[in-house]
Amino acid sequence: MPQWIGWFLLLNLTTACIAYLFLYPRRNLIGFHLGMNIAMAAGGGLALGTGVILINLFPLHFIEVIISTALLGMVAGGLFGALFDYQSVLTGYINGLMMGIMSPMVGAAASEGPMFILFIELFILSCYVLLLTSAYRS
Amino acid sequence: MVFLLIFITFINITVTGWGYFSLYQRRYLFSERFGFTVTYLASTSCSFVIALNLFLLFPQHFEVVSTFTLFLGIVVGALFGSMVNMQSFIAGIFNGGVGGIMGSMLGAVALDPSLCGLPADLWAEQDMMLFMALLSLSIQLLSACMLTLTNRL
Numbered sequence: 042m043p044q045w046i047g048w049f050l051l052l053n054l055t056t057a058c059i060a061y062l063f064l065y066p067r068r069n070l071i072g073f074h075l076g077m078n079i080a081m082a083a084g085g086g087l088a089l090g091t092g093v094i095l096i097n098l099f100p101l102h103f104i105e106v107i108i109s110t111a112l113l114g115m116v117a118g119g120l121f122g123a124l125f126d127y128q129s130v131l132t133g134y135i136n137g138l139m140m141g142i143m144s145p146m147v148g149a150a151a152s153e154g155p156m157f158i159l160f161i162e163l164f165i166l167s168c169y170v171l172l173l174t175s176a177y178r179s
Numbered sequence: 180m181v182f183l184l185i186f187i188t189f190i191n192i193t194v195t196g197w198g199y200f201s202l203y204q205r206r207y208l209f210s211e212r213f214g215f216t217v218t219y220l221a222s223t224s225c226s227f228v229i230a231l232n233l234f235l236l237f238p239q240h241f242e243v244v245s246t247f248t249l250f251l252g253i254v255v256g257a258l259f260g261s262m263v264n265m266q267s268f269i270a271g272i273f274n275g276g277v278g279g280i281m282g283s284m285l286g287a288v289a290l291d292p293s294l295c296g297l298p299a300d301l302w303a304e305q306d307m308m309l310f311m312a313l314l315s316l317s318i319q320l321l322s323a324c325m326l327t328l329t330n331r332l
Contacts, residue, residue, distance in 0.1 A: 073212070103292070103301055104310055128216040131325060135220045138318065139227075143281060146288050149295040 042097045046155060049162050053090045056169050057083065057117060061124075064176055068124040071179055076125030079172055080133030084118025085140040086165040092144025093161055097152050106145050114141030180308050181236075187312045188232040191319045195225045198323055199258060206262040214263030215270055217326065221259045222275040224322035226252030228315045230282025235311055238290050245283040252279025286311070 060083060064071075071079070092110040099106060118133030151157045198221060209217070230248035237244050256275020260268040288294055289311055292301040302310075 100297065101301070103297060107314075127329065128213060131216050131220050131329070134325065135223055135322070139223065139278075139281065142285060146284070146295055149297050152296055 042152060043155060044098075046094055046158050047098055049158065050091060050094050052162070053087060053094075053165065056166060057087050060169055060173060061121065063173055064121075064124055067176065071125065071176055073125060073129065075175060075179060076122070076129050077132050079176065080118055080122035080125070080129045081136045082168050082172055083121040084114055084133045084137035086168050087117045088114030088137050088141035089144045089147075090161060090165045092141060093148035093151075093158060096145040096148040097158065100149070100152070103145065103149075107142060110145060111138055111141035114138055180305055184232065184236055184308060184312050187316050188229075188236065191225075191228050191232060191315060194319050194323050195229070195255070198225070198326055201327070202259075203262060209263050211264060211266065213329075214267040217329070218256070218260045218263070218267040218271040219274055220322060221326060222252070222256035222271045223278040224318060225259075226255045226275045226278035227282040228319045229255070230279045231286050231311060231315050234283045234286030235289070235308060238286075241287075245280075245287075248279045248283050249276055250279075252276050252282075 064079070068076075088110055091113055092106065095106045095110060096103070114137030115134055116137075118135075118137030119130050122129035122131070122133035202217065202221070226248075230252060233248055233251075234244055252275040253272055254275075256271035256273070256278075257268065258271075259275075260271025289307050291299075293299040
């Protein structure tokens, strides 16, 4: 596996930070239904991308990768849900936790080449773009 | 190490039952959306944790344990979901089944890492059992804390 896939990690985190900073001033305009879906998609997508990349970069450190990805998914889902209300926090938390535990296994099973990671990145970035568009139009 | 695993399984089942009864007493106060959220969180985390523990306790009977944990997850989800209405009942059945399947999948990968293309001597069995037991305990306690915080807010 080539080492340049580590840059996608930085891209994911930057996109999540930009999305959070974009959503923060308009959090009162967004209803609870869209808020719940934003928490689920943002936390789960960030945990999925991070787990798939990290297990390909460090294939021998399974325990550390599982712990860090589950923590990242929980914190990201909780933060995106905390923009809206407490039930969004709960939904984002459990979805980020599930995605964070499952994604290192998916990444380890699909470690053939960088094509899978490219498509995962495309999927996550298009998810974020859709999310920001729907938040902009609401 | 097996005694620790049995002890932690007992703690997890006790926490699940305690969460069910403490939510059951307030079930008339729930709105539809709150019922859906509580069912989603409780059924997923409880069935995941119980399936992981049971799979590590009985690694010889592969098919029986994975079928039984799927059935157990559906039962746990149906119990949590039947508190409010039909919508949360469906959500509980589906998410409980998914949690049961995911727990047995994590247990299978932990017992045999070469299933996922990882090296076979990734960890010793003692370390793996200790790590998975503590992981399941921390997930269950954190979820129970967040569930009981909903009563305060």
